[in-house]
Amino acid sequence: MKKLLAVTACPTGVAHTYMAAESLIKAAKEKQIPLKVETRGAVGVENEFSAEEIAEAHAIIVAADTDVLEGRFAGKPVVKVPVAQAIKNPAGLLDEALAKTASASAASDLAAQVEASKAERSAKRTGPYKHLMTGVSAMLPLTVAGGLLIALSFIFGIEAFKEQGTLAAALMDIGGGAAFALMVPILAGFIAFSIAEKPGMAPGLVGGMLASKIGAGFLGGIIAGFLAGYVAKWLKDTIKLPRNLEGLKPILLIPLLATGITGLLMVYVIGEPVKAVMDGLTHWLQSIGSANAVLLGLLLGAMMAFDMGGPVNKAAYTFAVGLLASQVYGPMAAVMAAGMTPPLGLWLATLLAPGKFTKDERDAGKAASVLGISFITEGAIPFAASDPFRVIPSIMAGSAVTGALSMMFSATLRAPHGGVFVLAIPNAVGHLALYALSIAIGTVVTALLLTVIKKPVEAAKAAA
Known part of the structure; x- marks a missing residue:
């Protein structure tokens, strides 16, 4: 019996990672295929492959949108797809992996695998989006921890942190002074690491720190990360030394x-123009009129629901998170509210029109409600996968309405994650009642649209 391995990873490491793993495991059991799945999520690496397991495997499925150290699989047949594909079509991926032909060297020499890993990993890159998401994935724990600690400091009063020596001041120092200060350097460092591996880390971290000091913000950090990564990769590929001096390349x-x-370019060429762009964007967002605010919220809301945790969703989320360091909190509120709406709307629709959903979908609706209040948009994926042309427009409409209302109500959010659990923290959310109302309205809009446009289950089966 051919053994398969699979590794799953999404940028946030929260939902897609584990949903993809569960889908693959379920499909493998149905097909009676030996499968081990390694997850690289927010809690770290679980079920990590040993060298022996990799050597024994017939093929490896890589369902990931971030770096998963693919060099380990040098010489092995690999099926590479976005993480969402493993949720939508796990059986097809297993069949594709089984159909792969193992190379002669793949089944034997572990030493050759290690030797070939660097070249293999470079050959397997999938472009800028993957590099950016690797940086975002590394940055998010800092952003979430820092944002929640800042929010907790507001329990003692919105300006209590200004009194030195108090617990509020300590929480603000930890969250804002330390965690948020590391956001941009970590973002840049891991973008560079994804591009050039370990040699890119130091220039990436330094470029990100310079972006922070100059005031270029998260946009400067992204540019610094790509610049440092590609410079380091070019140097690694270009510099040729005698074998006994090769050790000097990565450490010196x-x-x-x-x-x-990277540092000189950031200081003399890139930093100031990007700072001007960030200052202009921050000023515009802080002085935005109500009409423009509604349009921005509408756009961010629709983006959050469009692919439910995919590239478009992550672009909106990254934009909002990056603005937290510039003390612009409106887009973050709109993005989180709009991300909660799709699974909540689908849950409500299963209650309002149970005849239009299968029993499995009605059961999934209960889980979606929990995911929705936790700000895990991926809870909507099973519904969208089974009926995309009705579900996706409905959830986009509901999320767009929520985002627009959140911006129109001037709601603000100082924590980048947490769902309804953050709402209980005093002063973490501005205009709390109106913010909750915007989520409720978007949820109802999604549910009502679904009850109108979805076909009853029996009619849908007959049409099929």
Whole structure:
């Protein structure tokens, strides 16, 4: 019996990672295929493969949108797809992996695998989106921890942190002074790491720190990360030394040259123009009129629901999270509210029109309600996968309404995650009642649209 391995990872490491793993495991059991799944989520690496397991595997499925150390699989047949594909079509991925032909060297020499890993990983890159999401994935724990600690400091009063020596001041120092200060350097460092591996880390971290000091913000950090990564990768591929001096490249030459080049470009060429862009964006968002605010909320809301945790969703979320460091809190409120609405709307629709959903979907609706209040938009994926042309427009409409209302009500959110559990923290949310109302209205809009446009289950089966 051919053994398969699969690794799943999404940028946030919260929902897609584990939903994909569960789908693959379920499909493998139905097909009686030996399968082990390694998850790389927010809690770290679980069920990590050993070298022996990789050597024994017929093929590996990589369902990931971030770096998963693919060099380990050098010489093995690999099926690479976005993480969402493993949720939508796990059986097809298993069949594709089984159909792969193992190379002659794949089944034997572990030493050859290790030796070939660097070249293999470079060959397997999937482009800028993956590099960006690797950085975002590394940054998010800092953002969430920092944002929640800042929110907790407001329990003692919105300005209590200004009194030195108090618990509120300590929480603000930890969340804002430390965690938020590391956001941009970590973002840049892991973007560079995804591009150039370890040699990119130092120039990426330094470039990100310079972006923070200059005031170029998260946009400067993204640019610094890509710049540092590609400079380090170019140096790694270009510099040729005698074999006995090769050890100098990763510990001396590349860090020195890449950090120097990245730093000088950030200081003299890139930093100030990007700072001007960030200052302009921040000023516009802080002085935005009600009409423009509604349009921005409408756009961010629709983006959050469009692919439910995919690239468009993550673009809106990254935009909002990056603005927290600039003390712009409106877009974050709109994004989280709009991300909660799709699963909540689907749950409500299963209650209002149970005849239009299968028993499995009605059961999934109960789970979606929990995911929705937790700000895990991915709870809507099973419904969208089974009926995309009705579900996706409905949830986009509901999320767009929620985002627009949140911006129109001038709601603000100082924590980047947490769902309804953050709402209980005093002063974490501005205009709390109106904010909750915007979520409720968007939920109802989604549910009503679904009850109108979805076909009853029996009619849908007959049409099929």
